[in-house]
Amino acid sequence: MQQNEKILLVTKETNSTALLKNTLAETGVTETVQIKIKQDIYSYTREIKPKAVIIETDTLDDELLQHIRAINHECVVPVLLFTDTDEEALIDKAIKSGVATYIAGSAEPKRIKTILQVAMSRFRETQKLKQDLDKTQAQLEERKIIDRAKGILMQHKHYSEDEAYRALRKMAMDKNKRISDIAESIVSTFELLG
Known part of the structure; x- marks a missing residue:
């Protein structure tokens, strides 16, 4: 990670995470904003504009998934989810909601640096693929419109x-x-004149 970066850390408790914060600081994170899991994660993400959101929770509920969806849609930052839940259906829901990295287990400080680096790299790659896909789809739409216009000219102007x-x-x-x-x-x- 680059210097001068913020991380939003979302946990069930706001104590007992000093070691995790220190580990994040070692990766170049200059500020770790910590909130409880039941706070408005989406609003905090919009406000502080972190480079990543790390969520540590025992369970995954619809409210949390809605926050993740909103973050993914509006804020475009990677969301790393650490949870005790390893059910395939919940993992699938989390990924579809926009979780960049899903880890079944706790956010252990000794693993967090590598996990964060991989998540950030994978997120950048995914964003690039999405941009490439959007560009390709736009080009395809332009091509279709040009082909339709050519067809109209061919039909009406011979x-x-x-x-x-x-x-x-x-x-x-x-x-x-x-x-x-x-x-x-x-x-x-042509469509207007029918």
Whole structure:
């Protein structure tokens, strides 16, 4: 981890975690904000903007999973969950809620440094994959719109596919817009006129 970073530590009790906090400090964490499990984890995460949220709990309930979902959706930080529960259904629910790392067992200080480093690395990789997927999906949608616009031009102007694409490209250059924007306009106009 880089220097000058915060961690939100969520535990059932706010005492008896001094060793864990010291271990986190050794990894470069400059501030560990600790709250109890029943506090509003999502609000604290939004407020302090930690690099990671570490949750240590005996059980997993729907309220906690809702907080994790909100954190994953809005705050985009890795959530590390340490719990005594090793039931497959609960693990699946936790992962689907956005838990980056699920550890069946306690947050033992001697393991936390490695677990945190792996979780942060895995989280960054997952975020990159999500961004790549979003970019690819956007490109695919643009391609579909361009193909629809070409089809409209081919049908109504009797252009070949190459001529339709060249016409789209020329309109885009003339109007200083992207081809996909011109294609979207053509498709929208065609749908409006029916």
